Amino acid sequence: MNETNRSLIHLVDLKKVFFTDEVETHALSGVHFDIAQGDYVAIEGPSGSGKSTLLSILGMLDTPSGGRYLLNGEPVESLDNAQRAHIRNREIGFIFQAFNLIGDLTVFENVELPLTYRSGISKQERKERVHEALERVRMAHRIRHYPAQLSGGQQQRVAVARALVGKPSILLADEPTGNLDSKNGEAVMGLLSELHSGGATICMVTHDPRYSAYADCSIHMFDGRIVDEETLNRLREEEDRRIADHARGGRTA
Numbered sequence: 001m002n003e004t005n006r007s008l009i010h011l012v013d014l015k016k017v018f019f020t021d022e023v024e025t026h027a028l029s030g031v032h033f034d035i036a037q038g039d040y041v042a043i044e045g046p047s048g049s050g051k052s053t054l055l056s057i058l059g060m061l062d063t064p065s066g067g068r069y070l071l072n073g074e075p076v077e078s079l080d081n082a083q084r085a086h087i088r089n090r091e092i093g094f095i096f097q098a099f100n101l102i103g104d105l106t107v108f109e110n111v112e113l114p115l116t117y118r119s120g121i122s123k124q125e126r127k128e129r130v131h132e133a134l135e136r137v138r139m140a141h142r143i144r145h146y147p148a149q150l151s152g153g154q155q156q157r158v159a160v161a162r163a164l165v166g167k168p169s170i171l172l173a174d175e176p177t178g179n180l181d182s183k184n185g186e187a188v189m190g191l192l193s194e195l196h197s198g199g200a201t202i203c204m205v206t207h208d209p210r211y212s213a214y215a216d217c218s219i220h221m222f223d224g225r226i227v228d229e230e231t232l233n234r235l236r237e238e239e240d241r242r243i244a245d246h247a248r249g250g251r252t253a
Contacts, residue, residue, distance in 0.1 A: 007070070008169055008201060009035040009058065014067035016053050016224075027053040028064070029224040035170070035203060040196045042212035043205045045221035046236060051205045052174060054221070058203060059092050059172045060084040072169060089117055093163030093171045097178035099155045101147040101162075107134070108143045111162045118166070133161040137191060153184030160191060164200075171195070173204040177211060189214050 016028040027050050035041055043051050056062040057069065060076060063084075069077040071091060076084070094100075101110050108130055115126045134140040137157040147155055156176060163171055173192065177185035189211055196202050204215060212218045220232040227235070 007034040008037045008039075008072060009033075009203075010068070010070040010073075012068040014054075014057065014069060015065045016050075016057065016062070017065045027224050028057075031067070031224075031226055033219055033226065035201065037169070037201055038196075038199060039217070040192075040202045040215045041204070042215035042218040043203065043221060044207065044209065044212045044218050045232065046207060046239065048223075049221040050224040051207075051221055053224075055172055055174050055203070055205045059094060060088045089114060090166065091169045093166060093168035095156070095160055095163050095171060095173040095176045097175040099147070099152075099159045099179070101155055101158060103147050105146070106143070107139065107145050107147075107150075107158050110147070110158060111165050114162060114166050129165050129167075130161075133165040134158075136164060136195070137161045151184070152180050153187055156180060156184070156188050157191065160188070160195075164195070170201045170203060173202065175205055175207070177206075177208070185211070 011031055011033055014028055014031040015026070018025040018027055031050075031054060043054060045051050053062070057064050060071075060079075063079075064077050067077065068075060071087065076087060079087070102113070105113070111130045111133055112126055115121055115129060121129075131140060131143075134143060137160050139154060139157045139161060142150060142154065142158075147158070150158065156179075160171075160176075171192075176192070177188055180188060192200075192202060192204070193214055202215070204211070206212050218229070220227050220229050222232055222235045
């Protein structure tokens with residue numbers, strides 16, 4: 001990750017607080033980092049560490065409670081819903097754990113969908129972009145199929161094509177292997193590596209150190225903060241011991 005003036009994403013003291021039944025939950029507590037064009041960054045940490053909250057803010061699906069978020073040099077933390085949706089459609093490609101394909105749309109129609117929300121793109125250009133994106137993920141031969149006719153790995157490849165079709169500045173992947181077996185998981189990670197080698201900027205959330213190893217660098221999170229890898233491992237071990245001690249106490253009672 002590189003210095004601010006070359007950053008695609010620049011975060012300063014980012015915070016997110018949720019309020020439920022008069023209880024404050026600090027999901028993010030002062031997060032700082034940068035992602036430059038061409039980076040492949042993994043956000044790693046245990047469940048509840050703030051990874052998905054951070055990715056939602058990066059993808060402009062949610063807004064921070066405090067701090068700064070610059071995307072391509074422009075502050076976006078205070079934009080309204082319509083402004084965020086406009087930028088999100090052009091700048092960000094999403095890859096979700098659950099694929100999020102629409103069952104009654106064909107592969108072609110699922111991949112084309114983000115482009116239908118853009119003005120100034122002809123039907124022919126949409127068709128060309130869809131074919132190009134499906135070729136990149138090696139799914140062009142399934143263009144008329146429906147999601148139910150595809151394996152999990154094939155559905156995720158189509159989801160990657162949908163993320164690519166708008167030619168976004170960055171791909172955000174939220175546990176992209178979470179619903180896949182190990183073979184298909186490795187295949188999807190290989191595909192992301194190919195896309196990165198071809199120039200794609202990727203930020204991926206994962207709880208699995210095997211998959212974070214595919215990235216150029218990792219951001220380690222615990223309790224809403226960025227920590228170094230040694231601290232993360234120590235905190236994980238302490239948490240595992242607490243859970244084990246609690247389980248033993250429950251059996252004794």
